[in-house]
Amino acid sequence: MKLLISEVSKICKVTKKAINYYEQQGLLELKYNDNGYRCFTEYDVTLLKEITVLRQLGMSVSDIKSVITSEDKHKALHAYRLKKEIHLQQVKAQYDYLNYLLESNPTIEEAFNEIEHKLNDHVQIKDKLLQAFPGNYGMYLCMHFGRFLDGKLDTPEKMAAYQRIVEFLDHIASVEFPEDLQLYMAEAFDSLSKIDLQVMEKDMDSAVNDYANFMEENKDRLEQYLEYRNSEDFKASPAYRMQQILLDFQKNNGYYDIFIANLQILSSSYQMYQDKLQAANERFLAEYPQAQQIFIQSEESL
Structure with a gap:
Protein backbone atom coordinates (compact mmCIF):
# COMPACT_ATOMS: atom_id res chain seq x y z
CA MET A 1 0.00 0.00 0.00
CA LYS A 2 1.36 3.40 -1.05
CA LEU A 3 -0.56 6.48 0.05
CA LEU A 4 0.01 10.19 -0.41
CA ILE A 5 0.02 12.75 2.39
CA SER A 6 -3.50 14.00 1.64
CA GLU A 7 -4.88 10.47 2.08
CA VAL A 8 -2.88 9.78 5.23
CA SER A 9 -3.96 13.10 6.72
CA LYS A 10 -7.59 12.01 6.50
CA ILE A 11 -6.97 8.47 7.74
CA CYS A 12 -4.97 9.57 10.78
CA LYS A 13 -6.99 12.76 11.39
CA VAL A 14 -3.92 14.99 11.52
CA THR A 15 -2.96 18.05 9.50
CA LYS A 16 -0.37 18.01 6.77
CA LYS A 17 1.65 20.53 8.77
CA ALA A 18 1.69 18.12 11.72
CA ILE A 19 2.98 15.33 9.47
CA ASN A 20 5.66 17.67 8.09
CA TYR A 21 6.68 18.57 11.63
CA TYR A 22 6.94 14.92 12.73
CA GLU A 23 9.13 14.20 9.70
CA GLN A 24 11.36 17.20 10.46
CA GLN A 25 11.76 15.97 14.05
CA GLY A 26 12.83 12.51 12.90
CA LEU A 27 9.73 10.69 14.12
CA LEU A 28 8.83 9.66 10.56
CA GLU A 29 11.29 8.50 7.90
CA LEU A 30 9.40 8.64 4.63
CA LYS A 31 10.22 7.51 1.12
CA TYR A 32 9.74 9.62 -2.00
CA ASN A 33 8.44 8.43 -5.38
CA ASP A 34 9.86 9.35 -8.78
CA ASN A 35 7.73 12.51 -8.87
CA GLY A 36 9.12 13.74 -5.57
CA TYR A 37 5.97 12.98 -3.56
CA ARG A 38 6.15 11.29 -0.19
CA CYS A 39 4.74 7.78 -0.15
CA PHE A 40 3.32 6.33 3.04
CA THR A 41 3.40 2.61 3.69
CA GLU A 42 1.09 0.72 6.01
CA TYR A 43 3.86 0.86 8.60
CA ASP A 44 4.07 4.67 8.27
CA VAL A 45 0.32 4.99 8.80
CA THR A 46 0.45 2.79 11.90
CA LEU A 47 3.41 4.75 13.25
CA LEU A 48 1.64 8.06 12.63
CA LYS A 49 -1.41 6.79 14.51
CA GLU A 50 0.86 5.79 17.39
CA ILE A 51 2.47 9.25 17.38
CA THR A 52 -1.01 10.82 17.41
CA VAL A 53 -2.03 8.73 20.42
CA LEU A 54 1.12 9.68 22.31
CA ARG A 55 0.68 13.38 21.46
CA GLN A 56 -2.82 13.20 22.92
CA LEU A 57 -1.17 12.07 26.15
CA GLY A 58 0.80 15.33 26.21
CA MET A 59 4.12 13.81 25.23
CA SER A 60 6.88 15.99 23.86
CA VAL A 61 8.78 15.01 20.72
CA SER A 62 11.66 13.64 22.80
CA ASP A 63 9.24 11.59 24.93
CA ILE A 64 7.56 10.17 21.83
CA LYS A 65 10.93 9.33 20.34
CA SER A 66 11.87 7.46 23.51
CA VAL A 67 8.72 5.35 23.27
CA ILE A 68 8.65 4.53 19.55
CA THR A 69 12.35 3.66 19.42
CA SER A 70 12.36 1.67 22.65
CA GLU A 71 12.88 -2.07 22.59
CA ASP A 72 10.48 -2.23 25.54
CA LYS A 73 7.61 0.19 24.92
CA HIS A 74 5.81 -0.89 28.08
CA LYS A 75 8.84 0.14 30.11
CA ALA A 76 9.10 3.44 28.23
CA LEU A 77 5.42 4.20 28.84
CA HIS A 78 5.86 3.32 32.50
CA ALA A 79 8.73 5.83 32.72
CA TYR A 80 6.53 8.51 31.15
CA ARG A 81 3.70 7.71 33.56
CA LEU A 82 6.09 8.24 36.45
CA LYS A 83 7.05 11.59 34.95
CA LYS A 84 3.36 12.54 34.69
CA GLU A 85 2.76 11.43 38.27
CA ILE A 86 5.50 13.77 39.46
CA HIS A 87 3.93 16.60 37.46
CA LEU A 88 0.46 15.83 38.85
CA GLN A 89 1.85 15.86 42.39
CA GLN A 90 3.38 19.23 41.67
CA VAL A 91 0.12 20.64 40.29
CA LYS A 92 -1.87 19.26 43.24
CA ALA A 93 0.62 20.75 45.70
CA GLN A 94 0.27 24.13 43.97
CA TYR A 95 -3.54 23.85 44.07
CA ASP A 96 -3.53 22.91 47.76
CA TYR A 97 -1.19 25.77 48.59
CA LEU A 98 -3.41 28.20 46.67
CA ASN A 99 -6.34 27.03 48.81
CA TYR A 100 -4.21 27.57 51.92
CA LEU A 101 -3.53 31.17 50.85
CA LEU A 102 -7.22 31.83 50.18
CA GLU A 103 -8.67 30.11 53.24
CA SER A 104 -6.05 30.89 55.89
CA ASN A 105 -5.12 34.38 54.68
CA PRO A 106 -1.61 34.08 56.15
CA THR A 107 0.84 36.90 56.55
CA ILE A 108 3.72 37.04 54.07
CA GLU A 109 6.04 35.68 56.76
CA GLU A 110 3.72 32.74 57.48
CA ALA A 111 3.26 32.03 53.77
CA PHE A 112 7.00 32.15 53.22
CA ASN A 113 7.68 29.71 56.06
CA GLU A 114 4.95 27.29 54.95
CA ILE A 115 5.88 27.09 51.27
CA GLU A 116 9.08 25.13 51.93
CA HIS A 117 7.35 21.94 53.07
CA LYS A 118 3.96 22.41 51.40
CA LEU A 119 5.14 23.10 47.89
CA ASN A 120 8.87 22.87 47.24
CA ASP A 121 9.10 19.12 47.90
CA HIS A 122 6.92 18.52 44.82
CA VAL A 123 8.72 20.79 42.38
CA GLN A 124 10.75 19.21 39.60
CA ILE A 125 14.46 19.98 39.56
CA LYS A 126 14.34 21.97 36.32
CA ASP A 127 11.50 24.10 37.69
CA LYS A 128 13.51 24.76 40.85
CA LEU A 129 16.37 25.99 38.67
CA LEU A 130 13.95 28.30 36.84
CA GLN A 131 12.78 29.65 40.18
CA ALA A 132 16.34 30.10 41.42
CA PHE A 133 17.47 31.79 38.20
CA PRO A 134 14.52 33.55 36.54
CA GLY A 135 14.90 34.97 33.06
CA ASN A 136 17.26 34.00 30.25
CA TYR A 137 19.84 32.37 32.52
CA GLY A 138 17.36 29.84 33.88
CA MET A 139 15.90 29.23 30.42
CA TYR A 140 19.43 28.59 29.09
CA LEU A 141 20.04 25.99 31.80
CA CYS A 142 16.72 24.26 31.15
CA MET A 143 17.21 24.36 27.39
CA HIS A 144 20.55 22.53 27.66
CA PHE A 145 19.95 20.26 30.66
CA GLY A 146 16.18 20.25 31.26
CA ARG A 147 15.55 16.87 29.65
CA PHE A 148 17.75 15.32 32.33
CA LEU A 149 16.08 17.12 35.23
CA ASP A 150 12.48 15.89 35.32
CA GLY A 151 12.90 14.20 38.70
CA LYS A 152 12.61 15.53 42.25
CA LEU A 153 15.09 16.15 45.03
CA ASP A 154 14.12 12.95 46.79
CA THR A 155 17.39 11.98 48.48
CA PRO A 156 19.85 13.81 50.76
CA GLU A 157 22.55 13.29 48.11
CA LYS A 158 20.46 15.02 45.44
CA MET A 159 19.56 17.86 47.81
CA ALA A 160 23.23 18.44 48.61
CA ALA A 161 24.22 18.27 44.91
CA TYR A 162 21.45 20.73 43.99
CA GLN A 163 22.57 23.19 46.67
CA ARG A 164 26.17 22.98 45.43
CA ILE A 165 25.02 23.68 41.87
CA VAL A 166 22.89 26.66 42.89
CA GLU A 167 25.68 28.11 45.01
CA PHE A 168 28.17 27.62 42.17
CA LEU A 169 25.91 29.23 39.56
CA ASP A 170 24.93 32.08 41.86
CA HIS A 171 28.51 33.07 42.66
CA ILE A 172 30.26 32.38 39.37
CA ALA A 173 31.54 35.51 37.67
CA SER A 174 30.14 36.51 34.29
CA VAL A 175 32.26 35.58 31.32
CA GLU A 176 33.56 38.66 29.54
CA PHE A 177 33.59 38.85 25.73
CA PRO A 178 35.08 41.60 23.57
Whole structure:
Protein backbone atom coordinates (compact mmCIF):
# COMPACT_ATOMS: atom_id res chain seq x y z
CA MET A 1 0.00 0.00 0.00
CA LYS A 2 1.36 3.40 -1.05
CA LEU A 3 -0.56 6.48 0.05
CA LEU A 4 0.01 10.19 -0.41
CA ILE A 5 0.02 12.75 2.39
CA SER A 6 -3.50 14.00 1.64
CA GLU A 7 -4.88 10.47 2.08
CA VAL A 8 -2.88 9.78 5.23
CA SER A 9 -3.96 13.10 6.72
CA LYS A 10 -7.59 12.01 6.50
CA ILE A 11 -6.97 8.47 7.74
CA CYS A 12 -4.97 9.57 10.78
CA LYS A 13 -6.99 12.76 11.39
CA VAL A 14 -3.92 14.99 11.52
CA THR A 15 -2.96 18.05 9.50
CA LYS A 16 -0.37 18.01 6.77
CA LYS A 17 1.65 20.53 8.77
CA ALA A 18 1.69 18.12 11.72
CA ILE A 19 2.98 15.33 9.47
CA ASN A 20 5.66 17.67 8.09
CA TYR A 21 6.68 18.57 11.63
CA TYR A 22 6.94 14.92 12.73
CA GLU A 23 9.13 14.20 9.70
CA GLN A 24 11.36 17.20 10.46
CA GLN A 25 11.76 15.97 14.05
CA GLY A 26 12.83 12.51 12.90
CA LEU A 27 9.73 10.69 14.12
CA LEU A 28 8.83 9.66 10.56
CA GLU A 29 11.29 8.50 7.90
CA LEU A 30 9.40 8.64 4.63
CA LYS A 31 10.22 7.51 1.12
CA TYR A 32 9.74 9.62 -2.00
CA ASN A 33 8.44 8.43 -5.38
CA ASP A 34 9.86 9.35 -8.78
CA ASN A 35 7.73 12.51 -8.87
CA GLY A 36 9.12 13.74 -5.57
CA TYR A 37 5.97 12.98 -3.56
CA ARG A 38 6.15 11.29 -0.19
CA CYS A 39 4.74 7.78 -0.15
CA PHE A 40 3.32 6.33 3.04
CA THR A 41 3.40 2.61 3.69
CA GLU A 42 1.09 0.72 6.01
CA TYR A 43 3.86 0.86 8.60
CA ASP A 44 4.07 4.67 8.27
CA VAL A 45 0.32 4.99 8.80
CA THR A 46 0.45 2.79 11.90
CA LEU A 47 3.41 4.75 13.25
CA LEU A 48 1.64 8.06 12.63
CA LYS A 49 -1.41 6.79 14.51
CA GLU A 50 0.86 5.79 17.39
CA ILE A 51 2.47 9.25 17.38
CA THR A 52 -1.01 10.82 17.41
CA VAL A 53 -2.03 8.73 20.42
CA LEU A 54 1.12 9.68 22.31
CA ARG A 55 0.68 13.38 21.46
CA GLN A 56 -2.82 13.20 22.92
CA LEU A 57 -1.17 12.07 26.15
CA GLY A 58 0.80 15.33 26.21
CA MET A 59 4.12 13.81 25.23
CA SER A 60 6.88 15.99 23.86
CA VAL A 61 8.78 15.01 20.72
CA SER A 62 11.66 13.64 22.80
CA ASP A 63 9.24 11.59 24.93
CA ILE A 64 7.56 10.17 21.83
CA LYS A 65 10.93 9.33 20.34
CA SER A 66 11.87 7.46 23.51
CA VAL A 67 8.72 5.35 23.27
CA ILE A 68 8.65 4.53 19.55
CA THR A 69 12.35 3.66 19.42
CA SER A 70 12.36 1.67 22.65
CA GLU A 71 12.88 -2.07 22.59
CA ASP A 72 10.48 -2.23 25.54
CA LYS A 73 7.61 0.19 24.92
CA HIS A 74 5.81 -0.89 28.08
CA LYS A 75 8.84 0.14 30.11
CA ALA A 76 9.10 3.44 28.23
CA LEU A 77 5.42 4.20 28.84
CA HIS A 78 5.86 3.32 32.50
CA ALA A 79 8.73 5.83 32.72
CA TYR A 80 6.53 8.51 31.15
CA ARG A 81 3.70 7.71 33.56
CA LEU A 82 6.09 8.24 36.45
CA LYS A 83 7.05 11.59 34.95
CA LYS A 84 3.36 12.54 34.69
CA GLU A 85 2.76 11.43 38.27
CA ILE A 86 5.50 13.77 39.46
CA HIS A 87 3.93 16.60 37.46
CA LEU A 88 0.46 15.83 38.85
CA GLN A 89 1.85 15.86 42.39
CA GLN A 90 3.38 19.23 41.67
CA VAL A 91 0.12 20.64 40.29
CA LYS A 92 -1.87 19.26 43.24
CA ALA A 93 0.62 20.75 45.70
CA GLN A 94 0.27 24.13 43.97
CA TYR A 95 -3.54 23.85 44.07
CA ASP A 96 -3.53 22.91 47.76
CA TYR A 97 -1.19 25.77 48.59
CA LEU A 98 -3.41 28.20 46.67
CA ASN A 99 -6.34 27.03 48.81
CA TYR A 100 -4.21 27.57 51.92
CA LEU A 101 -3.53 31.17 50.85
CA LEU A 102 -7.22 31.83 50.18
CA GLU A 103 -8.67 30.11 53.24
CA SER A 104 -6.05 30.89 55.89
CA ASN A 105 -5.12 34.38 54.68
CA PRO A 106 -1.61 34.08 56.15
CA THR A 107 0.84 36.90 56.55
CA ILE A 108 3.72 37.04 54.07
CA GLU A 109 6.04 35.68 56.76
CA GLU A 110 3.72 32.74 57.48
CA ALA A 111 3.26 32.03 53.77
CA PHE A 112 7.00 32.15 53.22
CA ASN A 113 7.68 29.71 56.06
CA GLU A 114 4.95 27.29 54.95
CA ILE A 115 5.88 27.09 51.27
CA GLU A 116 9.08 25.13 51.93
CA HIS A 117 7.35 21.94 53.07
CA LYS A 118 3.96 22.41 51.40
CA LEU A 119 5.14 23.10 47.89
CA ASN A 120 8.87 22.87 47.24
CA ASP A 121 9.10 19.12 47.90
CA HIS A 122 6.92 18.52 44.82
CA VAL A 123 8.72 20.79 42.38
CA GLN A 124 10.75 19.21 39.60
CA ILE A 125 14.46 19.98 39.56
CA LYS A 126 14.34 21.97 36.32
CA ASP A 127 11.50 24.10 37.69
CA LYS A 128 13.51 24.76 40.85
CA LEU A 129 16.37 25.99 38.67
CA LEU A 130 13.95 28.30 36.84
CA GLN A 131 12.78 29.65 40.18
CA ALA A 132 16.34 30.10 41.42
CA PHE A 133 17.47 31.79 38.20
CA PRO A 134 14.52 33.55 36.54
CA GLY A 135 14.90 34.97 33.06
CA ASN A 136 17.26 34.00 30.25
CA TYR A 137 19.84 32.37 32.52
CA GLY A 138 17.36 29.84 33.88
CA MET A 139 15.90 29.23 30.42
CA TYR A 140 19.43 28.59 29.09
CA LEU A 141 20.04 25.99 31.80
CA CYS A 142 16.72 24.26 31.15
CA MET A 143 17.21 24.36 27.39
CA HIS A 144 20.55 22.53 27.66
CA PHE A 145 19.95 20.26 30.66
CA GLY A 146 16.18 20.25 31.26
CA ARG A 147 15.55 16.87 29.65
CA PHE A 148 17.75 15.32 32.33
CA LEU A 149 16.08 17.12 35.23
CA ASP A 150 12.48 15.89 35.32
CA GLY A 151 12.90 14.20 38.70
CA LYS A 152 12.61 15.53 42.25
CA LEU A 153 15.09 16.15 45.03
CA ASP A 154 14.12 12.95 46.79
CA THR A 155 17.39 11.98 48.48
CA PRO A 156 19.85 13.81 50.76
CA GLU A 157 22.55 13.29 48.11
CA LYS A 158 20.46 15.02 45.44
CA MET A 159 19.56 17.86 47.81
CA ALA A 160 23.23 18.44 48.61
CA ALA A 161 24.22 18.27 44.91
CA TYR A 162 21.45 20.73 43.99
CA GLN A 163 22.57 23.19 46.67
CA ARG A 164 26.17 22.98 45.43
CA ILE A 165 25.02 23.68 41.87
CA VAL A 166 22.89 26.66 42.89
CA GLU A 167 25.68 28.11 45.01
CA PHE A 168 28.17 27.62 42.17
CA LEU A 169 25.91 29.23 39.56
CA ASP A 170 24.93 32.08 41.86
CA HIS A 171 28.51 33.07 42.66
CA ILE A 172 30.26 32.38 39.37
CA ALA A 173 31.54 35.51 37.67
CA SER A 174 30.14 36.51 34.29
CA VAL A 175 32.26 35.58 31.32
CA GLU A 176 33.56 38.66 29.54
CA PHE A 177 33.59 38.85 25.73
CA PRO A 178 35.08 41.60 23.57
CA GLU A 179 32.52 43.85 21.89
CA ASP A 180 32.97 42.28 18.45
CA LEU A 181 32.30 38.79 19.86
CA GLN A 182 29.21 40.04 21.68
CA LEU A 183 27.85 41.22 18.34
CA TYR A 184 28.80 37.91 16.71
CA MET A 185 26.96 35.92 19.42
CA ALA A 186 23.87 38.13 19.24
CA GLU A 187 23.62 37.60 15.49
CA ALA A 188 24.23 33.86 15.85
CA PHE A 189 21.54 33.41 18.51
CA ASP A 190 19.06 35.54 16.58
CA SER A 191 19.43 33.26 13.56
CA LEU A 192 19.25 30.06 15.63
CA SER A 193 15.69 28.77 15.79
CA LYS A 194 14.15 26.28 18.19
CA ILE A 195 14.07 23.78 15.33
CA ASP A 196 17.83 24.23 14.83
CA LEU A 197 18.43 23.47 18.51
CA GLN A 198 16.22 20.38 18.31
CA VAL A 199 18.11 19.15 15.23
CA MET A 200 21.42 19.65 17.05
CA GLU A 201 20.08 17.72 20.04
CA LYS A 202 18.82 14.97 17.74
CA ASP A 203 22.25 14.66 16.07
CA MET A 204 23.97 14.42 19.45
CA ASP A 205 21.55 11.76 20.67
CA SER A 206 22.03 9.78 17.45
CA ALA A 207 25.80 9.92 17.82
CA VAL A 208 25.61 8.76 21.42
CA ASN A 209 22.92 6.07 21.11
CA ASP A 210 23.65 4.67 17.64
CA TYR A 211 27.24 5.62 16.94
CA ALA A 212 27.86 3.24 14.01
CA ASN A 213 24.79 4.31 12.06
CA PHE A 214 25.39 7.99 12.78
CA MET A 215 28.97 7.78 11.53
CA GLU A 216 27.95 5.92 8.39
CA GLU A 217 25.26 8.50 7.53
CA ASN A 218 27.42 11.53 8.33
CA LYS A 219 30.91 10.43 7.29
CA ASP A 220 31.40 13.04 4.56
CA ARG A 221 30.01 15.85 6.70
CA LEU A 222 32.24 14.91 9.64
CA GLU A 223 35.36 14.74 7.51
CA GLN A 224 34.63 18.19 6.10
CA TYR A 225 34.03 19.46 9.62
CA LEU A 226 37.35 18.05 10.88
CA GLU A 227 39.21 19.55 7.95
CA TYR A 228 37.75 22.97 8.72
CA ARG A 229 38.35 22.69 12.46
CA ASN A 230 42.04 21.99 11.86
CA SER A 231 42.38 24.85 9.37
CA GLU A 232 43.91 28.27 9.86
CA ASP A 233 40.61 29.80 8.72
CA PHE A 234 38.82 28.37 11.75
CA LYS A 235 41.57 29.50 14.13
CA ALA A 236 41.11 33.03 12.79
CA SER A 237 37.32 32.92 13.19
CA PRO A 238 35.14 34.50 15.92
CA ALA A 239 33.84 31.01 16.78
CA TYR A 240 37.34 29.83 17.71
CA ARG A 241 38.05 32.91 19.82
CA MET A 242 34.73 32.53 21.63
CA GLN A 243 35.42 28.83 22.22
CA GLN A 244 38.81 29.56 23.78
CA ILE A 245 37.37 32.22 26.08
CA LEU A 246 34.65 29.83 27.23
CA LEU A 247 37.14 26.99 27.72
CA ASP A 248 39.42 29.13 29.87
CA PHE A 249 36.42 30.37 31.81
CA GLN A 250 35.15 26.84 32.49
CA LYS A 251 38.59 25.54 33.50
CA ASN A 252 39.19 28.38 35.92
CA ASN A 253 35.76 28.46 37.54
CA GLY A 254 35.09 24.82 38.45
CA TYR A 255 32.54 24.11 35.70
CA TYR A 256 33.58 20.47 35.33
CA ASP A 257 34.60 19.81 38.94
CA ILE A 258 31.51 21.37 40.51
CA PHE A 259 28.66 21.87 38.03
CA ILE A 260 29.04 18.76 35.85
CA ALA A 261 30.10 16.51 38.74
CA ASN A 262 27.04 17.46 40.81
CA LEU A 263 24.74 17.31 37.80
CA GLN A 264 25.70 13.65 37.47
CA ILE A 265 24.69 13.10 41.12
CA LEU A 266 21.46 15.00 40.56
CA SER A 267 20.42 13.04 37.46
CA SER A 268 21.08 9.36 36.76
CA SER A 269 19.96 9.92 33.15
CA TYR A 270 22.63 12.58 32.71
CA GLN A 271 25.22 10.24 34.20
CA MET A 272 24.19 7.54 31.71
CA TYR A 273 24.34 10.08 28.89
CA GLN A 274 27.86 11.13 29.92
CA ASP A 275 29.01 7.50 30.03
CA LYS A 276 27.69 6.90 26.51
CA LEU A 277 29.19 10.16 25.33
CA GLN A 278 32.60 9.19 26.68
CA ALA A 279 32.43 5.83 24.89
CA ALA A 280 31.39 7.53 21.63
CA ASN A 281 34.22 10.04 21.95
CA GLU A 282 36.77 7.25 22.42
CA ARG A 283 35.54 5.45 19.29
CA PHE A 284 35.53 8.72 17.36
CA LEU A 285 39.14 9.50 18.29
CA ALA A 286 40.21 5.96 17.41
CA GLU A 287 38.72 6.34 13.91
CA TYR A 288 39.75 9.97 13.43
CA PRO A 289 43.09 10.60 15.19
CA GLN A 290 43.26 13.99 13.43
CA ALA A 291 40.49 15.07 15.83
CA GLN A 292 42.80 14.64 18.81
CA GLN A 293 44.10 18.20 18.44
CA ILE A 294 40.56 19.53 18.47
CA PHE A 295 39.82 17.74 21.72
CA ILE A 296 43.05 19.07 23.25
CA GLN A 297 42.14 22.60 22.23
CA SER A 298 38.53 22.54 23.32
CA GLU A 299 37.90 19.43 25.43
CA GLU A 300 34.50 19.35 23.81
CA SER A 301 32.23 16.39 23.17
CA LEU A 302 31.36 14.81 19.87
